[in-house]
Amino acid sequence: MNILITGASGFLGSTLAKQLLEDKHNVYLLVRNNKKLNNFININQDHKQRITILEGELTEAELGLNSKMLNSLVGKIDVVYHTAAFLSFDEGKREQIFQVNVNGTRNVLEVAEKIGVNKFVHVSTAYTLGVQENGLEQLYPIDGTFTNDYEESKCKAEHLVMSYQDKFAVTIMRPAIIIGDSKTGEASTTFGLYGILRAIELLKKKV
Numbered sequence: 001m002n003i004l005i006t007g008a009s010g011f012l013g014s015t016l017a018k019q020l021l022e023d024k025h026n027v028y029l030l031v032r033n034n035k036k037l038n039n040f041i042n043i044n045q046d047h048k049q050r051i052t053i054l055e056g057e058l059t060e061a062e063l064g065l066n067s068k069m070l071n072s073l074v075g076k077i078d079v080v081y082h083t084a085a086f087l088s089f090d091e092g093k094r095e096q097i098f099q100v101n102v103n104g105t106r107n108v109l110e111v112a113e114k115i116g117v118n119k120f121v122h123v124s125t126a127y128t129l130g131v132q133e134n135g136l137e138q139l140y141p142i143d144g145t146f147t148n149d150y151e152e153s154k155c156k157a158e159h160l161v162m163s164y165q166d167k168f169a170v171t172i173m174r175p176a177i178i179i180g181d182s183k184t185g186e187a188s189t190t191f192g193l194y195g196i197l198r199a200i201e202l203l204k205k206k207v
Helices: 011-022 034-043 045-048 067-073 091-115 149-162 189-206
Strands: 002-006 026-031 052-056 079-082 119-123 169-173
Touching: 002 011, 002 149, 011 091, 026 169, 045 052, 067 091, 079 091, 091 149, 119 149, 149 169
Parallel strands: 002 026, 002 079, 026 052, 079 119, 119 169
Antiparallel strands: none
């Protein structure tokens, strides 16, 4: 399959891309600067021919892709994995949080529709329930009470995603805290302490 991934320079996106490459899929990676993925490409030299870098911007119309590149994707991409997000609990960054997490998601959905994808997988968060105590397999109200702007933005993004379900199949994933690889304990610096704790736990089991 041909699979487009946003947020490919992050831990989740790069790990997903690596697994998909090992499963013999072709991956199209949206990044602001292709230099950020040089290390990823170098590590995955055996799969280099199945990696296509799309240099663009999540918050721009049509993801900042030029018309030639966009047209080349029409009818080619089977699935979009939207893993990109701006994670911050800083109240002073509300505008940036919504620009990336809500408007960015809208831009990805619009491109997905334009190029005719079959499925859209959106990585959200378990905390879109806000201050509610019981999690449900349904959308939470966007006018609910949230602990922070990030939770609110991801809730609104979920509603956007579900509004496209008559155009292509949509799936929303709600992970809690991503702390690294479940088998190796590998984690990016973003997860620092979590990765160290997981590595210690795995080491103890081996001992």
